[in-house]
Amino acid sequence: MHLPGVPDRDLHLTGTPDRDLHLPMTRRRILQAALLVAGGNDDVALLEAAAEVENLVSAAYGAVMALPFVGGPDANEFVRTFMTTTRDEHARHADAFNGAATRLGGRPQSEPDPSLVQVVEKAAPTLDSLGAVVSLVLDLEHRARAAWQANVAALTDPAARRLTATVLGVEAQHAAILSVIDLLAGNNAIPLLVQPPDLNRMPAAVGQVIR
Secondary structure, three states, X not given: OEEOOOOOOOEEOOOOOOOOOOOOOOHHHHHHHHHHHOOOOOHXXXXXXXXXXXXXXXXXXXXXXXXXXXXXXXXXXXXXXXXXXHHHHHHHHHHHHHHHHHHOOOOOOOOOOHHHXXXXXXXXXXXXXXXXXXXXXXXXXXXXXXXXXXXXXXXXXXXXHHHHHHHHHHHHHHHHHHHHHHHHHHOOOHHHOOOOOOHHHOOOHHHHHHO
């Protein structure tokens, strides 16, 4: 599946086959929606859906790495390393959710969440700056975090609930770092992103972002 509309670029969600983006709800998603309406839950459905979300988010990070100002040799080293590391962390989260679903009798999911595919496709034509890229992946992180917050309350299997809570914490860390990158990008201060950071040179607003 390619993300069209970005001039002179061909963004590709790695590991995702070409397919129709406007997919109908799967039977599992219909079941999940019915269970939520009825006040019940289905751990396998939630875990399989979680794996699809993580597949999508990992693929989105991989796709934006193709942009020269994100993953190119002249990109900020901190940003490039963060994006690569975060892509890999989301892939591990997908593996973990798949493992939990399989343990409970489900099947591993290799496809991305179709509704979030459409979010990425819609944003693709706007990905012409680091700020735009950060806005996209930060939106995906927020969506994932909201889902995991709901799942922590809905899951009945203790191990699955602990896994989801752990992933939730990692997503919060991703969002905090992305918020700092977004702030610095908006102030043309990306060169301040070095390792280790020089906190004395950081804008005071950074402290407000990460509190």
